[in-house]
Amino acid sequence: MVHVKKLRKAAAFLLIAVTLVLAGFMPKAAAAGVTSAAGLVSTSSGALNVRSSAGTSGAILTKLYAGTYVTLITKTGSWWYVEYAPSAYGYVSADYIKYVYGTYAVQVAASSGNLNVRSGAGTSYGVIGTIPSGRTVLVLSESGGWDRVLYNGTATGYVSTSYLKSLMAWPAPASHKINQYFSSAHNGVDIGSSVHGVAGDSVTAAMAGKVVYAGTLDGYGYVVYINSYYNGQPIQTRYAHLMSAPLVSAGAYVGVGQRIGYMGNTGESTGAHLHFEVRLRNSSADCIANADSTPVNPLNYVK
Numbered sequence: 001m002v003h004v005k006k007l008r009k010a011a012a013f014l015l016i017a018v019t020l021v022l023a024g025f026m027p028k029a030a031a032a033g034v035t036s037a038a039g040l041v042s043t044s045s046g047a048l049n050v051r052s053s054a055g056t057s058g059a060i061l062t063k064l065y066a067g068t069y070v071t072l073i074t075k076t077g078s079w080w081y082v083e084y085a086p087s088a089y090g091y092v093s094a095d096y097i098k099y100v101y102g103t104y105a106v107q108v109a110a111s112s113g114n115l116n117v118r119s120g121a122g123t124s125y126g127v128i129g130t131i132p133s134g135r136t137v138l139v140l141s142e143s144g145g146w147d148r149v150l151y152n153g154t155a156t157g158y159v160s161t162s163y164l165k166s167l168m169a170w171p172a173p174a175s176h177k178i179n180q181y182f183s184s185a186h187n188g189v190d191i192g193s194s195v196h197g198v199a200g201d202s203v204t205a206a207m208a209g210k211v212v213y214a215g216t217l218d219g220y221g222y223v224v225y226i227n228s229y230y231n232g233q234p235i236q237t238r239y240a241h242l243m244s245a246p247l248v249s250a251g252a253y254v255g256v257g258q259r260i261g262y263m264g265n266t267g268e269s270t271g272a273h274l275h276f277e278v279r280l281r282n283s284s285a286d287c288i289a290n291a292d293s294t295p296v297n298p299l300n301y302v303k
């Protein structure tokens with residue numbers, strides 16, 4: 001009986017371990033229904049195939065046409081995982097997708113349950129759809145209290161800005177331990193590793209955006225800077241003391257929740273942790289200098 005019990009325990013442990021590993025590899029953002037970034041289909045002729053897997057051998061699920069927007073979730077190699085219809089997902093070749101920089105994800109928070117989508121920026125325009133509260137959409141542009149949004153994968157329309165809430169995802173999915181809070185002497189928060197002192201937890205992008213620095217820098221050790229927008233405000237997130245060289249390079253565009261490196265102990269650090277910063281940028285430029293941004297308390301932004 002002891003052996004059976006042990007086997008059962010081992011089997012249960014294995015199941016949990018496998019589930020955790022799979023969860024780590026699954027495009028988490030899609031599962032949570034979290035929108036990441038907007039892409040513009042830019043085929044020179046014909047349509048872009050949406051496939052069931054990240055390769056030309058994947059079955060064709062549908063086609064997208066040049067000039068249409070599509071919701072990008074996360075990038076794997078040269079393929080984007082996209083939402084192409086409400087809660088329907090597939091892969092497209094990144095060669096034919098123009099990343100629309102400057103868009104940002106927001107969550108619909110309408111008290112009545114559904115938010116009206118209109119054909120233009122104002123209540124005089126007709127209602128062309130509705131978006132349920134809790135759904136995330138992407139802001140493509142803003143004008144006078146109305147935002148043009150991308151929703152349901154490829155649909156666009158106008159919604160009132162007052163029912164939208166900006167989103168930032170937690171950058172260390174395996175741990176919510178705070179070892180050190182933000183202060184005038186500490187520009188970010190320190191997030192402890194899931195197992196004390198052990199490096200290797202995934203570090204993921206808190207917002208979709210453009211990698212403007214990836215490498216070693218001063219006391220940061222291995223660090224990644226990502227420039228994004230939060231409610232239209234240019235913002236920068238920094239992820240420091242990574243275990244090893246980042247998984248992304250400067251110039252790359254990343255999706256929210258995309259793994260960019262592993263929690264570690266490089267630079268001026270005493271023990272494995274993530275030093276996470278949120279900084280308000282002074283301009284929309286691809287700045288990286290400290291003087292070009294102001295650090296703010298990440299816990300006022302991140303979920």
Ligand SMILES: [Zn+2]
Nearest residue numbers: 188189190275
């Ligand atoms: Zn720190």
